[in-house]
Amino acid sequence: MNWIVRETGFHKERITTNSNKFMIGNGYMGYRGTMEEFAKSELTATTLAGLYDRVGDKWREPVNAPNGLSTRIYCDGSLLSVLEEEPLEHEQELDMHMGLHRRKTVFNAPGDNRVTLLSERFCSAERLHLIVNKITIECDKDCELRITTGIDGDVWDINGPHLERMVGRVEGKCLVMNAWTHELNQPVSVVEAIDCEFGEQTMITEEKSIYRQIIIQYRAGEQYTLVKYVSVFTGMDEVENTELAAINSSKEALKLGYAQIFLEQAVKWSRKWKLSDVIIEGDEEAGHALRYSMYQLHIIAPDQSEKVSIPARGLSGQVYKGAVFWDTEMFMLPFFLYTQPEVARNLMMYRVHTLGGARRKAAEYGFEGAFYAWESQETGDDACTLFNVNDVFTGRPMRTYFRDKQVHISADVAHGIWQYYTFTGDESILLDGGAEVIWECAKFFYSYAYYNSRKDRYEILDVTGPDEYHERVNNNAFTNMLVKQTLFIMMEVMKHLQDNHPGLYEKILSIGHNGPTLEQISHMYDNLYVPQPDLENKIIPQFDGYFKLEDVSLAELKSRIINKNEYLGGGSGLATTTQILKQADVVLMLHLFKDRFDQETKQANWQFYEPRTEHGSSLSSCIYALVASDIGSPDWAYPYFMRTATIDLTGESKQYVGDLYIGGTHPAANGGAWMAAVLGFAGLQFQGNGVIISPALPEKWTAIESPISVQGQSYRIRVGKEEVQITAADSNTKDMSFTILGQTINVAQGQAITVSYKC
Amino acid sequence: MNWIVRETGFHKERITTNSNKFMIGNGYMGYRGTMEEFAKSELTATTLAGLYDRVGDKWREPVNAPNGLSTRIYCDGSLLSVLEEEPLEHEQELDMHMGLHRRKTVFNAPGDNRVTLLSERFCSAERLHLIVNKITIECDKDCELRITTGIDGDVWDINGPHLERMVGRVEGKCLVMNAWTHELNQPVSVVEAIDCEFGEQTMITEEKSIYRQIIIQYRAGEQYTLVKYVSVFTGMDEVENTELAAINSSKEALKLGYAQIFLEQAVKWSRKWKLSDVIIEGDEEAGHALRYSMYQLHIIAPDQSEKVSIPARGLSGQVYKGAVFWDTEMFMLPFFLYTQPEVARNLMMYRVHTLGGARRKAAEYGFEGAFYAWESQETGDDACTLFNVNDVFTGRPMRTYFRDKQVHISADVAHGIWQYYTFTGDESILLDGGAEVIWECAKFFYSYAYYNSRKDRYEILDVTGPDEYHERVNNNAFTNMLVKQTLFIMMEVMKHLQDNHPGLYEKILSIGHNGPTLEQISHMYDNLYVPQPDLENKIIPQFDGYFKLEDVSLAELKSRIINKNEYLGGGSGLATTTQILKQADVVLMLHLFKDRFDQETKQANWQFYEPRTEHGSSLSSCIYALVASDIGSPDWAYPYFMRTATIDLTGESKQYVGDLYIGGTHPAANGGAWMAAVLGFAGLQFQGNGVIISPALPEKWTAIESPISVQGQSYRIRVGKEEVQITAADSNTKDMSFTILGQTINVAQGQAITVSYKC
Known part of the structure; x- marks a missing residue:
């Protein structure tokens, strides 16, 4: 069973399309399938559900939060970016089973140095304010690696700018970016905590951004991995202090660690798929x-x-x-x-x-x-x-x-x-x-x-x-x-x-x-x-x-x-x-x-x-x-x-x-x-007093199987060319009638029934 | 009292405007104020009331009859036309009192010969099918004059051609042009009789036109006048044979002569103005x-x-x-x-x-x-x-x-x-x-x-x-x-x-x-x-x-x-x-x-x-x-x-x-x-039970005087700045009440009453 959506090779003209295609999200926010080194010109966006803003008489639209996943890697002073030079290898994929986005790019760095960047990210289905990004770097040759990673507040807006009074600061191990919406003065706080125990870190504050700069004297054969825990809270959330809530969220995630957060994600997504x-x-x-x-x-x-x-x-x-x-x-x-x-x-x-x-x-x-x-x-x-x-x-x-x-x-x-x-x-x-x-x-x-x-x-x-x-x-x-x-x-x-x-x-x-x-x-x-x-x-x-x-x-x-x-x-x-x-x-x-x-x-x-x-x-x-x-x-x-x-x-x-x-x-x-x-x-139709199934499979389909839930009762229905199988969950609390091309049967809890039919 | 509308000088760019401005008509047909030598490119038209035609899916529109007033004069072989060369003098006028169109043009003919063309035309208000055109020519010098005058069937149409099977022929002294409308096959007959007892006449038949050619060996000091009696009948008229009706109409006009026809016109128009x-x-x-x-x-x-x-x-x-x-x-x-x-x-x-x-x-x-x-x-x-x-x-x-x-x-x-x-x-x-x-x-x-x-x-x-x-x-x-x-x-x-x-x-x-x-x-x-x-x-x-x-x-x-x-x-x-x-x-x-x-x-x-x-x-x-x-x-x-x-x-x-x-x-x-x-x-308003007068004269008007007719009773009303005069016709059969700014008076037949008022 294929759970992967993948595209190999990098094509500039597909940036917008692929950023839609490789989106991740958790209902609280969506994150477009852009690259770590992208900015607003590539339509990078952390789009928030339910927070809207209007500037002047332009269209009112949702707010994109500052981008906590902004990362730029320089190898011997040269920026590694798919926008600068065609990479040696490039692959972007979704793992639909767990709501993960993965990216692998091999850059042609100065001195014929093959630098491999792996990135994996997901919006936590368990922790809606959290987005996690794990980045791994490996090079062929010794070099100086400089990583700037942090929060880019210069966001993409169609009818903005929506965020004002943007202030970045450092709070302990966290980067903090606060801003307020133009129309309703709603606070938006983005906090990044990082799991990165290497390199020499300094903080860089720009007008709308805050970054940490990590400098590594890289030796061939090493592999560096860092994990970013970015939290977003806004005035729409029921918290007293969005900044504090975001700091706590990122700190907690950092404390729990990647494996634990990842496990939560797997559990949540497993349930989604089981149901659907x-x-x-x-x-x-x-x-x-x-x-x-x-x-x-x-x-x-x-x-x-x-x-x-x-x-x-x-x-x-x-x-x-x-x-x-x-x-x-x-x-x-x-x-x-x-x-x-x-x-x-x-x-x-x-x-x-x-x-x-x-x-x-x-x-x-x-x-x-x-x-x-x-x-x-x-x-x-x-x-x-x-x-x-x-x-x-x-x-x-x-x-x-x-x-x-x-x-x-x-x-x-x-x-x-x-x-x-x-x-x-x-x-x-x-x-x-x-x-x-x-x-x-x-x-x-x-x-x-x-x-x-x-x-x-x-x-x-x-x-x-x-x-x-x-x-x-x-x-x-x-x-x-x-x-x-x-x-x-x-x-x-x-x-x-x-x-x-x-x-x-x-x-x-x-x-x-x-x-x-x-x-x-x-x-x-x-x-x-x-x-x-x-x-x-x-x-x-x-x-x-x-x-x-x-x-x-x-x-x-x-x-x-x-x-x-x-x-x-x-x-x-x-x-x-x-x-x-x-x-x-x-x-x-x-x-x-x-x-x-x-x-x-x-x-x-x-x-x-x-x-x-x-x-x-x-x-x-x-x-x-x-x-x-x-x-x-x-x-x-x-x-x-x-x-x-x-x-x-x-x-x-x-x-x-x-x-x-x-x-x-x-x-x-x-x-x-x-x-x-x-x-x-499959021809399913719930009718108040039962389910009707009127199969009409396309020629090459041999069967279609789907879980469904009606009136609190769960079933798996498999519709084949000549028979329909209905399996009722053990947890069901009542019977349900199913009518397949005129034949009506009653399905009790835990029952598995096969009905043959001829069109 | 000024009854004349006049324009002097010829300006090509005003052809369309002036052809509207100098129109004549009689309710049965309208004739645009074009020159005798004009054709369809100058929007010459005899537009008929109530006869419509449609070609294909183009707009349905009124039919323009063949132009019975087409006249071209050549002096020593050279066409006299305002379109060819700017004339020495040119004047176009309407005599509104009698519904006449007049034109005077002095052409610069070959050999410095000043040729004066006078034309007078009217659509008879007495004989609705008749249009009359009197043309007078005078030259400064001896020359050969060639006049082609007749019926031009190549008419202006916006969504035509509306007239089909156009046939021109000679019937006794008349030129006859018959055609039929495209959509409803209605006959349209145009006949020209001419009062022209000079020159050598020959008939010329072209595809859509029929002309007579009159050649005159002109001697300085002479004056030639011809009168065209053009009649138009269509299938909308209650006649059995449109051609015959048109021939009879033109022949009768020719017999009655210009003076009589003109007198009829004067009488008819005099009545119009008396009433209005x-x-x-x-x-x-x-x-x-x-x-x-x-x-x-x-x-x-x-x-x-x-x-x-x-x-x-x-x-x-x-x-x-x-x-x-x-x-x-x-x-x-x-x-x-x-x-x-x-x-x-x-x-x-x-x-x-x-x-x-x-x-x-x-x-x-x-x-x-x-x-x-x-x-x-x-x-x-x-x-x-x-x-x-x-x-x-x-x-x-x-x-x-x-x-x-x-x-x-x-x-x-x-x-x-x-x-x-x-x-x-x-x-x-x-x-x-x-x-x-x-x-x-x-x-x-x-x-x-x-x-x-x-x-x-x-x-x-x-x-x-x-x-x-x-x-x-x-x-x-x-x-x-x-x-x-x-x-x-x-x-x-x-x-x-x-x-x-x-x-x-x-x-x-x-x-x-x-x-x-x-x-x-x-x-x-x-x-x-x-x-x-x-x-x-x-x-x-x-x-x-x-x-x-x-x-x-x-x-x-x-x-x-x-x-x-x-x-x-x-x-x-x-x-x-x-x-x-x-x-x-x-x-x-x-x-x-x-x-x-x-x-x-x-x-x-x-x-x-x-x-x-x-x-x-x-x-x-x-x-x-x-x-x-x-x-x-x-x-x-x-x-x-x-x-x-x-x-x-x-x-x-x-x-x-x-x-x-x-x-x-x-x-x-x-x-x-x-x-x-x-x-x-003047502020007149008839209200069923009487006339209200609420004067409101513009500053420079001292008075306005108008005949009116209400309920079969005729009055002349003169509204001045401070008084209103009402004169009832002797022929009136009943009294009428008039209310001037609140004062109501009764006006009996033949009475003349003056009411003073102050605004």
């Missing part, structure tokens, strides 16, 4: 890519905080303002729901904690209830700007309607909480604020909807659906369906509360004064228009008037492109007046509500919309894979699955929209790869 | 410009047909598809209502005759009733394209929403019919189809509106108001107010019918099956939201969210312009995200409903919106003039009045939107000039 690792038999490349996708999710999952969620580019930098989008609920949540429900709970509790921002946004636009941020940061206020893309032809900011009109976000949030509740049976999410969120989302939609007197129905007007190339449309099928579902969820939740928690029920009903009554929302539910499949051809119109748009082929549309970075949506984008979509929209709805549509409808819409989809979003491919599997065409699905699963391996994703850099990692696609494999090809 | 001429005392320039504005309206008024209305560029060519816009109802109708109600009736009957097209448009968009064409041609189907402007940066067609969203057009039509009915008391307009139009417009708005359950009100969403720089807005104040007025008018009309014409009442109610009931529309009327003035500052928001747009100065906005022809509206125009408006919108509403707003509100909104108005439309200035007068600031109004009144004299109007040529005459501005003078400065 999916094995694909017969397709090593696919298996590796899927594992890598899960790795990316693991390194950014907030498994110890319910105050943060996962940004659209993970912790790979400041792109997309480090903001949380619907990506989390719709593309990442299922992975966590099925594998680590406690993380899923954190993700959804983040929405509970940001309800205030959602209420403010609704009020700002003149609506009731909660209108969740399209781009959510720590408060839930919307970080999304009204001008999101620059027009490549005029250089002018372009008005887009992501913030104003993508109202489905509130439905996505309600859907997410409901999914968590039904999957886990954990009612506490509702009592801890989830029910209130759902109620407020329903209220929002009631206030957003209009009644069409002539047609005697409610409609949802002027929205942008997932297909962002068509802004401000009426009755987007996806949105209307999700809104209807939100009203349904709300009624179910309120019924549940009325029966079981009447106090909370009354309390929620009393929120606000002018809000609608339950009866009014129920009336809307009964009369809300949702676009339906055509009686003849089964096609569902994506929105009112969609079929009147120009029916141009994707090739023809692309031939009209003048500037390769031009945005196809917005006020006058090429796609806006055509049927070309950015991403799955109707087809996503068919996935989310797969039981409500017959196969014929799903197939007709897949075939209709697929050639019209430009896949301008990395969220698109996995949905086409999922629905293709659902309609029994896994081989249509396979290329979409591979495209999704390899997105951060190949780095071949869209890097620019207009002149806006949008690179980084793609957690939604990572989550989508898992969905396509487990929910698509 | 406004005299401004103390400001000759303004008086001349206003008279010119009325001249432009007279030459395009359909005074003998209710099947055509007035296009936005009159009969000055094919610009704007020769289509009829809301310009007619809102900017031209008042002039005709107050001066020639029979023309006003024709204009409104045009809307009755095009109800079918309006119904088809409503159905096309999924609505009930009548959605009038934004750009209306002979059937009322909408000639407006979805892509109306080209993006100057990419060259791509730009999606605009004039056609889809400018729903106020149906309200404008209802308002126009209601204005006609209340002004004239002529109930027949309602019985002849006007009531049905109004009912259908109200039904349309009922089907267009949405009910906001939370706010318990109807709203009008997703419209474009007069300010076309802000497309697809909600609750545009102007539109909502006009819609409400439409519902009011409908209820008034239906009440009238119920009481007086119960059969028609029942018939109208039974139109369609699914339409709303009167009660439903009445409910909408009672609950329709119309944006109201702010309680504090009295400003009315132009639409929902208007105040949230960037509040940039016009100068700042203009400084952002990159390409001088770039369109400020559309998908990503510079104005769209700002508070800058194209034209009066809220302020137009304040004019139309002047009695419903107090002075404070009118003043506050004028002062708020005026600096935010770019006047990108020629319809804008007159409205600012009108409201400025209304709030007692005629000197704020004056520059706007002058800008409006001189638009076609100076030719200084916007010539391009994107790369689209939009030049031509500006009948709406011409009508606006009249409104600004008579309804604004």
